[in-house]
Amino acid sequence: xxxxxxxxxxxxxxxxxxxxxxxxxxxxxxxxxxxxxxxxxxxxxxxxxxxxxxxxxxxxxxxxxxxxxxxxxxxxxxxxxxxxxxxxxxxxxxxxxxxxxxxxxxxxxxxxxxxxxxxxxxxxxxxxxxxxxxxxxxxxxxxxxxxxxxxxxxxxxxxxxxxxxxxxxxxxxxxxxxxxxxxxxxxxxxxxxxxxxxxxxxxxxxxxxxxxxxxxxxxxxxxxxxxxxxxxxxxxxxxxxxxxxxxxxxxx
Amino acid sequence: xxxxxxxxxxxxxxxxxxxxxxxxxxxxxxxxxxxxxxxxxxxxxxxxxxxxxxxxxxxxxxxxxxxxxxxxxxxxxxxxxxxxxxxxxxxxxxxxxxxxxxxxxxxxxxxxxxxxxxxxxxxxxxxxxxxxxxxxxxxxxxxxxxxxxxxxxxxxxxxxxxxxxxxxxxxxxxxxxxxxxxxxxxxxxxxxxxxxxxxxxxxxxxxxxxxxxxxxxxxxxxxxxxxxxxxxxxxxxxxxxxxxxxxxxxxxxxxxxxxxxxxxxxxxxxxxxxxxxxxxxxxxxxxxxxxxxxxxxxxxxxxxxxxxxxxxxxxxxxxxxxxxxxxxxxxxxxxxxxxxxxxxxxxxxxxxxx
Numbered sequence: 001x002x003x004x005x006x007x008x009x010x011x012x013x014x015x016x017x018x019x020x021x022x023x024x025x026x027x028x029x030x031x032x033x034x035x036x037x038x039x040x041x042x043x044x045x046x047x048x049x050x051x052x053x054x055x056x057x058x059x060x061x062x063x064x065x066x067x068x069x070x071x072x073x074x075x076x077x078x079x080x081x082x083x084x085x086x087x088x089x090x091x092x093x094x095x096x097x098x099x100x101x102x103x104x105x106x107x108x109x110x111x112x113x114x115x116x117x118x119x120x121x122x123x124x125x126x127x128x129x130x131x132x133x134x135x136x137x138x139x140x141x142x143x144x145x146x147x148x149x150x151x152x153x154x155x156x157x158x159x160x161x162x163x164x165x166x167x168x169x170x171x172x173x174x175x176x177x178x179x180x181x182x183x184x185x186x187x188x189x190x191x192x193x194x195x196x197x198x199x200x201x202x203x204x205x206x207x208x209x210x211x212x213x214x215x216x217x218x219x220x221x222x223x224x225x226x227x228x229x230x231x232x233x234x235x236x237x238x239x240x241x242x243x244x245x246x247x248x249x250x251x252x
Numbered sequence: 253x254x255x256x257x258x259x260x261x262x263x264x265x266x267x268x269x270x271x272x273x274x275x276x277x278x279x280x281x282x283x284x285x286x287x288x289x290x291x292x293x294x295x296x297x298x299x300x301x302x303x304x305x306x307x308x309x310x311x312x313x314x315x316x317x318x319x320x321x322x323x324x325x326x327x328x329x330x331x332x333x334x335x336x337x338x339x340x341x342x343x344x345x346x347x348x349x350x351x352x353x354x355x356x357x358x359x360x361x362x363x364x365x366x367x368x369x370x371x372x373x374x375x376x377x378x379x380x381x382x383x384x385x386x387x388x389x390x391x392x393x394x395x396x397x398x399x400x401x402x403x404x405x406x407x408x409x410x411x412x413x414x415x416x417x418x419x420x421x422x423x424x425x426x427x428x429x430x431x432x433x434x435x436x437x438x439x440x441x442x443x444x445x446x447x448x449x450x451x452x453x454x455x456x457x458x459x460x461x462x463x464x465x466x467x468x469x470x471x472x473x474x475x476x477x478x479x480x481x482x483x484x485x486x487x488x489x490x491x492x493x494x495x496x497x498x499x500x501x502x503x504x505x506x507x508x509x510x511x512x513x514x515x516x517x518x519x520x521x522x523x524x525x526x527x528x529x530x531x532x533x534x535x536x537x538x539x540x541x542x543x544x545x546x547x548x549x550x551x552x553x554x555x556x557x558x559x560x561x562x563x564x565x566x567x568x569x570x571x572x573x574x575x576x577x578x579x580x581x582x583x584x585x586x587x588x589x590x591x592x593x594x595x596x597x598x599x600x601x602x603x604x605x606x
Contacts, residue, residue, distance in 0.1 A: 043449035045321070048460070057458045063447035065320045066460030068343050071313035074305065078317020078325070081301045082275060082441050086321075086449045106311070107306035 008032035010041045012061045021221025023178045024052060026121065028059055030184070031091070031118060032176050034192040035062065038199060043089045045079050047072040051093035052126040070101025070191040073108035076115045076184040087198055089116040095125045098134040104161075104207075110169040112203040116194045119160060119206055122213040123232065130216030134158045137235055142216070161208050161241040171203035173241040179228040183238075202244055210236055255432055260395045261286035261425040263433075264354065264418065265294065267399035268326050270405045272439030273352070274300030275325040277314035279307055280335060282366050283422040284356035287328040287431060288562070308333040312340030312353075319344065319351040320459035323447025324406050324439050328354035330422075331372050332363060334380075341415055342381030346461025350409035352402065353387075354418045356425040359583035368421035368507055369583045373561035376419045377535040386480045386531055388416045388487060389534040391505040395429035401532070404436060408444070412483055419534060421557070423507045423586065455481075489532035490541060494520075498527030500599060501545055503566050504555040505531045512555050515592035526596055534562075542569030553577045553599060555592055 007013065010032035013244055018024045035041050045240035048056040050069035057064030067075040072090035080088040094116045097105050097119050108115065124142055125131040132145040135157045139148040149157075161173045172194055176187035187209055212224035219227060258266065265287045268276075276291040288304065295302040305311035311327050318325040329337060334355045344351060355376065359369040388408055390401040398420070405416040413574045442448070447457050463469030493513075495501050504512045509530040516526045530540050530547070542552075552575055554563040563578045570576050579595045581587045 024387050026268060045447045045449055047317070050502060054462065057456070061456060063449055063457045064459070065447050066347070067316070068313060068339055068380075071309070071316075071340070074310040074313035075317035075320075075515050077303070078275075078277065078314035078319070079321045080317075081303065081314075082318045082321040082323040082325075083448055104310055107310065119493070165503060174443055 004049065008036050010035035010044070010061055012059055014058055014122055016059055017055060018052065019215045021212060021224055022052070023211045024094040026072070026178045026184060026211040027120060027187075027209050027211065028056070030188040030191045031089070031187060032060060034195045037192055038195055040087045040199065043085060044089070045083070046089040047076045047079070047088070049090070049092040049096040053091050053093060053120065054127065056091050065149065069098070070096050070098065071104055072101065073104040073115070073117065074112070077108055077113050080113065080115050084114075086249040087116070087195060089118060089195070091118045092120070093126065093170045094119075094121045094123065094133045094135040098160050106164070106167070109164045109204050109206070110167045112169040112171065114198055114201060114203050116198050117206040118191065119208040120211045121160070121208055121236065123157070124213050124216045126213050137231065157235065160234060161206070164206060169204055170242050172205040172244050173196050175210065175236060175238050175241065177228055177238055179210070179212070179225040192196060197244055255430045257427060257428050258395060258431050259428050260288055260392070260398050260420065261356065262290050263395040263431045264398040264402050265290040266350070266433060267402040268406070269294055269298055269300070270399070270434050270436050271324070271403035272437040273324040273326045273406060274298065275299070275318045275323050276302050277305050277311040277318070277325070277327050277484050279305050279311050279402065281330045281333045283358060283425055284328050284330045284354065285575045286425065287354065287356070308336035309340065312337040315351045316340055316344055316347070316349055318521070319349040320347065320447050322441035322443035322448060324441075326352050326354070328356065330356050330358045331360050331369065334372065334375065338381035341387070342385060343461055344415045345385035346379070346383060346389065347459050348413040349459060350413050350415065352405045352409055352416050353416065355420070356541070357419065357421045365423060365584055368423040368557060368586060369419065370506065370508065370556045371558040371561065371583050372419065373534065373556070373558060376417050377537070377565070385476060386483070386535055388412070388414060388483055389419055390416070391532060391534050392424060393491070393506060393509050393530055393532070395427065395431045398424070399431050399433060401563070408487065412479060413445070414479065414506070419506070421507050484536040487533055487541070488536045488538050490538040491528070491530040491532060492541060492587050493528040495527035495529055495545055495550070497525055498550060499525045500528050500552055500553060500596060501527040501550050502553045502555060502592075502596065503529045503531070503562065505534065505562065508555045508557060511587050511589055514589040515596060518589070518593055519596055524596070524600060537565045537569065539565070539569035542566060543571065546570040546572060546575060551575050551577070551599065553579060553596060555579045555587060557581050557583065557586065
């Protein structure tokens, strides 16, 4: 009988520490499937963030470096410049990438650094216990915005894809979601495309994945997925913010 | 081999390239700009990478990535910039990533000034960032040592899988002297522990410094301390000039050792018995020779451009506070030969030999 579904080779067969209902596991799988599809496991180097995915190096069967908080794009740059034939990706959360690591992500993007960034946006600091993130929605309650995010005093969420789309450097920017099977398929295609573009030497690619955090949102897993669909997506519209054609098709 | 006149900063940069360094990540700050500017010109000629980072913080993390990928990698900065790099240096030490960091020190604290200073001694030798770690720290005494010690620094960084610092200052960096350069080396980035992609290895290579389980972190720290003990036992370097017959030994490194040498030469013409002990490694520190000289009845004068940092290590080595005198200039001016000469003369007369 033909095997139609298997454990990705690029994932190590280890139980993760992620909470029940968290979508990190799905996103890990999508990344591993992209690595398998492109046949790049032997030359891939991942960069783990500080945040819930800090132990990502335990879950992928590829070389990994664990970066300081927010510095993954700089670390990825160092690896990529030494081994241009390696496929280098960072896997970062919203606090890591859009708060403490804002300088690193902006400058890696504007350099057109030929790396891939998987940006997991769940609008909250997960690992540290549910504090306000740069992507926390207006009115959203967190442990450091217990009365709800008050835009009058702490300002507004940052839309990373839209922000990076103002730069000439990036080759590919897309926001996806993993709240249902149809969107998971689309997210997988986007992640695969981001890696394929790096393999083709097209430059900086980032896929923002809207992700759930049932634990820190205080919701059941099913409620959390519904929350992505009904509340996150209206604020963070899905779609392609920079298509590779815009960079590669100079004569179009 | 030919002798060429070079600024200290440029001698150091060319010395790094000759030693096989092909990756430089840095950020502008005075008085070290000759190093990144030299690298920006020179790296493309040797197939290397020069990249100006968006900050010192990013530069040191690019160093982490490149060093963890197995390359000989360099960054340079000056005091305020070195402070910004401390987070990264702690991670480099924790993850045991080899690299070389140059501090062309200037006066502090805060924004300070552009004049030479030795007030970053504590930061370089006692930690600087968080956690229990040590850097191997070299202090060049002339442009030739800028070349020689940077080459040695890369070898030692790889041998111990540890960051190595070159601590120098604005005078040493800006002064021109003749140097002999070694032949150009090429060193492939292919360390067995490096993150290159698995490329046929059965297990992934991981570069990290996380130890969530207490016992694991303690084991990692024990391994680090054992490594530092090996470094302390094997890597001490110093220059001892006339210390055996001396009544008074001046202890100084880098710029102040040059001032002290001139003062000592004048005193020797007057038949005064004065020696110079110049630490070349600031960590590990040459404690043993100090202990031996103290036992032999010598007295000591520490000359440094700080409020008193090196002097603490000298007191520890001598183990007798009464035998150690201190002459410090505070972050901005350099001791003159006359000042050091006068200080030595007065110490010798206090001791009855004047």
